[in-house]
Amino acid sequence: MHTTDLLMALTQKELKVRYKHHAFGYLWSIANPLAYATIYFLVFKLVMKIDVENFPIFLVSGLFPWQWIANSLGVGPMTFIGNAPLIKKINFPRNFLSLVVVIQDMIHYLASIPIIIILMALFKIYPSWTWFIGIPTLAIIQLILSYSLNLFTATLNLFFRDTEKLVQMLMTFMFFLTPVVYKAEMVPKKFEALLLLNPFASLIISWRELFIRSELALNHIGIALCWAIALFIITQVTYKKLSWRFAEVL
Amino acid sequence: MQPIVEFSNVSKHYPHYHHITGGLKNLIFNLPKAIKEINEMRFQALKDISFSINKGECVAFIGRNGAGKSTTLGLIAGVLKQNEGRVAVNGRVSPLLELGGGFHPELTGIENIKLNGVLLGLSRSKVDDKLEEIIDFSELGEFIHQPIRTYSSGMLARLGFSVIASLEPEILLIDEVLAVGDARFQEKCLKRMQAFKEEGVTIILVTHSISDVEKLCDRAIWINDNKIKMDESAQEVVKEYIKFFEISHTQSLK
Numbered sequence: 001m002h003t004t005d006l007l008m009a010l011t012q013k014e015l016k017v018r019y020k021h022h023a024f025g026y027l028w029s030i031a032n033p034l035a036y037a038t039i040y041f042l043v044f045k046l047v048m049k050i051d052v053e054n055f056p057i058f059l060v061s062g063l064f065p066w067q068w069i070a071n072s073l074g075v076g077p078m079t080f081i082g083n084a085p086l087i088k089k090i091n092f093p094r095n096f097l098s099l100v101v102v103i104q105d106m107i108h109y110l111a112s113i114p115i116i117i118i119l120m121a122l123f124k125i126y127p128s129w130t131w132f133i134g135i136p137t138l139a140i141i142q143l144i145l146s147y148s149l150n151l152f153t154a155t156l157n158l159f160f161r162d163t164e165k166l167v168q169m170l171m172t173f174m175f176f177l178t179p180v181v182y183k184a185e186m187v188p189k190k191f192e193a194l195l196l197l198n199p200f201a202s203l204i205i206s207w208r209e210l211f212i213r214s215e216l217a218l219n220h221i222g223i224a225l226c227w228a229i230a231l232f233i234i235t236q237v238t239y240k241k242l243s244w245r246f247a248e249v250l
Numbered sequence: 251m252q253p254i255v256e257f258s259n260v261s262k263h264y265p266h267y268h269h270i271t272g273g274l275k276n277l278i279f280n281l282p283k284a285i286k287e288i289n290e291m292r293f294q295a296l297k298d299i300s301f302s303i304n305k306g307e308c309v310a311f312i313g314r315n316g317a318g319k320s321t322t323l324g325l326i327a328g329v330l331k332q333n334e335g336r337v338a339v340n341g342r343v344s345p346l347l348e349l350g351g352g353f354h355p356e357l358t359g360i361e362n363i364k365l366n367g368v369l370l371g372l373s374r375s376k377v378d379d380k381l382e383e384i385i386d387f388s389e390l391g392e393f394i395h396q397p398i399r400t401y402s403s404g405m406l407a408r409l410g411f412s413v414i415a416s417l418e419p420e421i422l423l424i425d426e427v428l429a430v431g432d433a434r435f436q437e438k439c440l441k442r443m444q445a446f447k448e449e450g451v452t453i454i455l456v457t458h459s460i461s462d463v464e465k466l467c468d469r470a471i472w473i474n475d476n477k478i479k480m481d482e483s484a485q486e487v488v489k490e491y492i493k494f495f496e497i498s499h500t501q502s503l504k
Contacts, residue, residue: 002373009368013354013361020356020397086352089425090345090369091328244331247324248264 010100029108030115033067040181054123061211062180062204068109072102072146076153077164084250098151128214141228148231158249178204199227253302254452260299260335263292295321297476308453310463313473319456323423344419359394366413380416388412415442424455
C-alpha cells in the first residue's frame with residue numbers, strides 16, 4: 001500500500017539525514033542521553049547527595065525514555081515549517097510528518113535499551129519476561145502521546161509562530177516537573193495529585209517500574225493511556241479542522 | 251464525455267495571516283484591528299473561474315506573476331481548497347510539481363530519487379524497478395552518488411525532471427519546469443512531454459515560456475487579474491497575449 005511506502009520512505013530519509021555528517025553516526029543516539037545521565041549524576045548525586053539507591057540506573061531508566069519525549073516534542077513546532085516545500089506542492093497526509101519524527105525517535109530509543117541492560121547488569125539487576133509485554137505497551141502509549149503533542153504543536157506553530165518559543169520553555173519546565181531525576185515519592189503529599197496532571201509523569205514512572213522492578217505499574221499505565229487517548233483526540237480534531245489551510249499559511 | 255478537471259465558479263482568497271503569524275504579541279495588542287483585518291482584508295487570488303479540461307488535453311495557463319496561475323494548479327492538486335464554487339477532479343493527479351521540491355540537500359541523487367518517487371505517488375518497488383531508467387534519463391553519471399548540495403542548478407533540474415519522467419500519472423501538473431538544463435536537455439524534456447501526451451495523459455502546465463506553449467499545448471487559458479481573460483487554442487491565445495504585452499509595453503514607454 002502506498003501509505004506504508006510513504007511512511008517508510010520518509011522515515012528512512014529522516015534516519016539518513018540525521019547522522020549524515022557525524023563521524024560517530026548512531027553512537028550519538030546513545031551518547032547523548034548517557035552524557036546527560038553523567039552530568040545529572042554529578043549534580044544530583046555527588047553534589048546534592050540525593051537519597052536514591054542505585055542512582056545511576058534509577059537515572060538512566062527514566063532519562064532514556066524522557067529523551068525520546070524531549071526529542072520528539074522539541075522539534076514539534078518545526079515539523080511542518082521545516083517541510084514547507086513538501087506541504088506546498090504535494091498532497092499527502094501531513095500528519096505523516098509528525099508520525100515519522102516520532103517513529104524515528106522511538107527507533108533511537110529502542111536502540112539504546114541495550115545500554116540500560118548493560119548498566120543494570122552492573123548493579124545485578126537483570127531483564128525479565130515482563131519486559132516483552134511492558135516495552136511494546138509503553139512504547140505504543142508513548143508513541144501516541146508524542147505523536148499527538150508533536151502534531152499539535154506543529155499545527156499550532158503554523159498559525160502562531162510563538163509556539164516554538166513556548167514549547168522550548170515548557171519542555172524545560174516539564175523536565176523538572178516530571179520525576180526523571182527524583183522519585184515520585186519525594187514529592188510532598190499535598191502536591192502528589194498534581195503529578196496526575198502531567199501526561200509524562202505516569203509514563204516515566206511506568207518505564208522505571210518496568211526496568212528496575214520488572215513490574216507493570218497498571219494504574220500508572222492506565223493514566224498514561226488515558227492521557228495519550230485524550231491528547232490524540234484533541235489533536236486529530238484540531239488537525240482535521242486546520243489541515244486544509246497548511247499550504248496557504250506556509 | 252465527463253471532463254477530467256472541472257472548475258465551476260471557483261473563487262479563492264487568502265486572508266492576511268500577518269497578524270497571526272506576526273506573533274502573539276502583535277495579535278493581542280492589535281486584537282480589534284487584527285480581527286477586523288482578518289475578516290475584511292483578503293487577498294483575492296481567483297475570482298469566479300470556470301473551465302473544464304477533457305482527458306488527454308494539454309492546457310497551459312499563462313499570465314503575469316500573481317495572476318492566480320499557481321493557485322489554480324494548487325486547487326487541482328488538492329493542496330489548496332477553494333472558498334466558493336466547485337472543483338472536480340476525476341483522475342489520479344500527479345502532485346504539483348516543482349523541480350527539486352522535496353529534495354533533501356544532504357542525500358545523494360539516488361536517495362533523493364527514491365524519496366521523491368514515493369512522494370510523487372510511485373510505490374517503493376516501482377521506484378526500485380525504474381531506478382536505472384531514471385538515472386539514465388538524468389545523465390548525471392557518477393554524480394548520482396553524491397549529495398545533491400554539490401549539484402549545479404541545472405543538474406538539480408535534470409534530476410527533478412527525470413523523476414517526473416518516470417511517473418505514470420493521469421493528470422500531470424507542471425509548474426514552470428520545462429525551462430531546465432541546457433538546450434539539449436530541454437529538447438529531451440519536451441520530447442518526454444510529447445510522449446506523455448501520446449499516452450493520453452492530461453497535461454496542465456503553468457509557464458512563462460511562450461514557445462513551450464506553442465510547441466506542446468493545444469489550448470491555453472490566459473488568466474489576468476484573477477479572472478479568465480481568454481480560453482482558446484494555444485496559437486490564438488499566444489497571439490493575443492503577445493499583442494497585449496507589446497501594447498502595454500509601448501504605453502509604459504511613453
